Amino acid sequence: MAYLTVERATKQFTEAFRALDGVSITVERGEFFTLLGPSGCGKTTLLRAIAGFNDLTSGDITLAGADLRKIAPYQRDIGMVFQDYAVFPHLSVFDNVAFGLKPRNVPHAERKTRVDEALAAVRLTALSDRMPAAMSGGQQQRIGIARAMVIKPRLLLMDEPLSNLDAKLRIELREEIRDIQKQIDIAAIYVTHDQEEALAISDRICVMNGGHIEQVGSPQDIYGDPQTLFVGTFVGTLNKLTKGNGLERMLQALDLSGVGAETWAIRPERLLLSADCATGGAVLNGIVSKYTYLGREAHLQLETEIGDLVIHISNPGRGAGRNLGEQVAVTVPRDDLMAFDAAGKRMSRGG
Ligand SMILES: Nc1ncnc2c1ncn2[C@@H]1O[C@H](COP(=O)(O)OP(=O)(O)OP(=O)(O)O)[C@@H](O)[C@H]1O
Ligand SMILES: [Mg+2]
Structure with a gap:
């Protein structure tokens, strides 16, 4: 006891x-x-x-x-x-x-x-x-x-x-x-x-x-x-992905559309600021809408077809600043996507 x-x-x-x-x-x-x-x-x-x-x-x-x-x-x-x-x-x-x-x-x-x-x-x-x-x-x-x-x-x-x-x-x-x-x-x-x-x-x-x-x-x-x-x-920050055709396409490409989640989400530090297909993720285009330098890390806000995403980049080098309006590639790793049901409960995504 x-x-x-x-x-x-x-x-x-x-x-x-x-x-x-x-x-x-x-x-x-x-x-x-x-x-x-x-x-x-x-x-x-x-x-x-x-x-x-x-x-x-x-x-x-x-x-x-x-x-x-x-x-x-x-x-x-x-x-x-x-x-x-x-x-x-x-x-x-x-x-x-x-x-x-x-x-x-x-x-x-x-x-x-x-x-x-x-x-x-x-x-x-x-x-x-x-x-x-x-x-x-x-x-x-x-x-x-x-x-x-x-x-x-x-x-x-x-x-x-x-x-x-x-x-x-x-x-x-x-x-x-x-x-x-x-x-x-x-x-x-x-x-x-x-x-x-x-x-x-x-x-x-x-x-x-x-x-x-x-x-x-x-x-x-x-x-x-x-x-x-x-x-x-x-506890921490979550990017909630915006529903729509962009999200549907991405889920299909990642073989996740069968999960039937109400909300898809991902932590800002799990998104990758490059086209990195090797991670088993989806690569999207993003437009930089905000860049905040915080010393140990930088926060980058992007407009994408799955909504506004915040990315946390650790150890941003001196030359790593981004300009507003700049186009970048962002990778959404499949394993880091979290699914939640209509009651806000985490769902198993199967394989
Ligand atoms: N004596 C009381 N009579 C009526 N309502 C109360 C009483 N004490 C607390 N409450 C209510 O109960 C709820 C929980 O209060 P509690 O003080 O436990 O919150 P808390 O989590 O400690 O919040 P905080 O982070 O602001 O300290 C609040 O809505 C509060 O208004
Ligand atoms: Mg209290």
């Missing part, structure tokens, strides 16, 4: 509205599990139900075999890190971290050891006497993480802990969080609506949409093998 299980969780806020609609997940010991989805999809509601801040309308939650819904929130041994750092301004860094230990009757001598350990893990040892007001956002969030860890929780929950930080710090701190989690080997559930952050930090990602789960899988599964059109478009 999994370490944490949530089964058929529903949360009905009003008669007409369900924030969670039959959500089931499992999280293993030591696993970094991420809830990813747009604003309002139910991420915080699920996290709060696990922490015990709000109860489910129906469903089961068990942690190490025990029924969590029967245990009071403060007895669940769950650490939580919030988006707004939630530090106490009148307490030093040390006392902020020690705060969580007071109601737990930890002996005084052990208290110091535990706080020192937690501060070392988040690299705040040198600042333990400081007041939070004299610290940066990133440092304040480290206090939040240390405070959640110091109780040696059985489960660590983090609700968008990095979203108030600037881009560079977010990347730094997300790697630290991942390192700390692996080091203390704790089960963690992390909430974000940032797809890149989710890909970078997670063992598994659960993509949510409108109170239900779209897909659970490794970052590679979620990005490389999206099972719904929603997942494919929310």
